[in-house]
Structures are given as structure tokens and as C-alpha cells.
Amino acid sequence: xxGVTQTPRYLIKTRGQQVTLSCSPISGxxxxxxxxxxxxxxxxxxFEYFSETQRNKGNFPGRFSGRQFSNSRSEMNVSTLELGDxxxxxxxxxxxxxxxxxxxxxxxxxxxx
Amino acid sequence: DxxxxxxxxxxxxxxxxxxxxxxxxxxSGNEYVYWYRQIHSQGPQYIIHGLKNNETNEMASxxxxxxxxxxxxxxxxATLRDTAVYYCIATRNTGNQFYFGTGTSLTVIx
Numbered sequence: 001x002x003g004v005t006q007t008p009r010y011l012i013k014t015r016g017q018q019v020t021l022s023c024s025p026i027s028g029x030x031x032x033x034x035x036x037x038x039x040x041x042x043x044x045x046x047f048e049y050f051s052e053t054q055r056n057k058g059n060f061p062g063r064f065s066g067r068q069f070s071n072s073r074s075e076m077n078v079s080t081l082e083l084g085d086x087x088x089x090x091x092x093x094x095x096x097x098x099x100x101x102x103x104x105x106x107x108x109x110x111x112x113x
Numbered sequence: 114d115x116x117x118x119x120x121x122x123x124x125x126x127x128x129x130x131x132x133x134x135x136x137x138x139x140x141s142g143n144e145y146v147y148w149y150r151q152i153h154s155q156g157p158q159y160i161i162h163g164l165k166n167n168e169t170n171e172m173a174s175x176x177x178x179x180x181x182x183x184x185x186x187x188x189x190x191a192t193l194r195d196t197a198v199y200y201c202i203a204t205r206n207t208g209n210q211f212y213f214g215t216g217t218s219l220t221v222i223x
Binding site: 004033035042043044045048056058088090092101102103104105106107109 | 147149154155156157158159162200210211212213214215
């Protein structure tokens with residue numbers, strides 16, 4: 001099976017712009033979770049989508065949003081970018097069943113100038 | 114999810130077993146112990162997980178104490194490619210939200 005894919009792998013934006021990141025889960029997986037990783041805060045959970053519905057949400061401002069399509073692919077959007085949004089954004093997929101393993105993609109490195 | 118505590122760093126000689134400890138003293142009965150590792154700026158890689166019993170796969174072994182308050186990840190023959198940050202997570206894994214701590218930075222020395 002192909003793994004989790006994320007596009008683009010690298011992105012440079014300026015403050016105030018918005019950005020959309022994409023994640024394609026492993027075939028058959030219905031759950032996609034998003035995480036932000038920064039040197040100062042480590043890996044932090046953003047939100048999780050399951051069957052096109054946001055099922056869980058971390059403690060991030062409303063500028064961070066997402067959605068999931070019927071084929072389980074997910075997008076994450078960050079509006080009005082700030083310098084502090086520079087991070088590695090990771091998505092993880094799983095079947096969505098309690099106790100099932102999450103598999104991570106390679107991440108998208110976002111730099112905000 | 115239970116809080117986990119790991120040493121910030123460890124060294125291991127190449128070819129020797131690497132034993133990475135994790136404390137999860139407040140773990141509840143339905144929480145699993147997961148181990149992931151992250152090689153510099155790549156996505157975390159799943160290693161192994163368990164609930165009560167010890168587990169082994171092609172990558173590693175997981176030893177969970179009888180009271181489930183701590184666990185040890187064992188890499189039987191460490192190689193240079195095992196140099197990474199290792200994360201221990203205790204979670205019910207409902208809603209697929211993992212809370213990652215600071216992990217253990219393992220350096221395998223030639």
C-alpha cells in the first residue's frame with residue numbers, strides 16, 4: 001500500500017497570506033489528523049477528520065481550519081499567516097477505529113516571511 | 114491521556130541493544146502505550162504499541178511492567194540509522210489525537 005502523501009513538501013509565504021495544505025491518506029483509511037511541529041512547542045494536535053466531519057479539535061485559533069472530502073483526502077487551511085505559523089505540518093491517517101495505529105506523512109515545511 | 118516522562122537523551126553503541134524507558138504512572142486500564150520515532154524533520158514513524166502484554170515486531174520489542182506504570186522500548190541491535198527522537202505515548206486513541214511529549218533523543222555511536 002502507498003503511504004500517506006502530503007503536498008506540497010515545502011512552501012514559502014508572507015505574513016497575511018493564506019495557505020492550503022493537502023493530505024492523501026493510506027487507501028481505506030477514513031481518519032486524517034493534522035499536527036503542527038515547531039521547535040518551541042513540539043508536536044501539537046490540530047484537528048481530526050473522520051468521514052468528512054471534524055471529530056476532534058486541538059487548541060488552535062480559528063485561522064486554522066480543515067476539511068475532508070468523500071475520498072478521505074483532507075486539506076488544511078491557514079488564513080492571515082503569522083511568522084509563528086512557520087512549522088512542519090504533519091498529517092496522519094488511520095482507520096478511525098479506537099486503538100488503531102496512526103501513520104504519518106512526510107510533512108509540509110511552511111516558512112512564513 | 115496519561116502524561117509520559119522520558120529521559121531527554123541517551124547514547125548507545127552501534128550493535129548493542131538500546132533500551133529506552135518511559136514512565137506513565139497515571140495510565141488507565143484502557144490506555145495503550147505507543148512508540149514512534151522521528152528522524153530529523155521527517156514524519157514520525159510508527160514502531161510498536163501494546164496494552165498489557167509485551168510485544169515484539171521486526172523493529173523492536175516493547176516491555177510493559179505488570180502494573181503498567183512504565184515501559185521499555187528495546188532496539189535489539191542498534192544501527193546508525195536508529196539515531197532519532199523516540200516518543201512514548203499513552204493514549205486511549207479515541208479520536209486519533211496523540212499528545213507527544215519531548216521524547217528521547219537517541220544517538221547511536223559508531
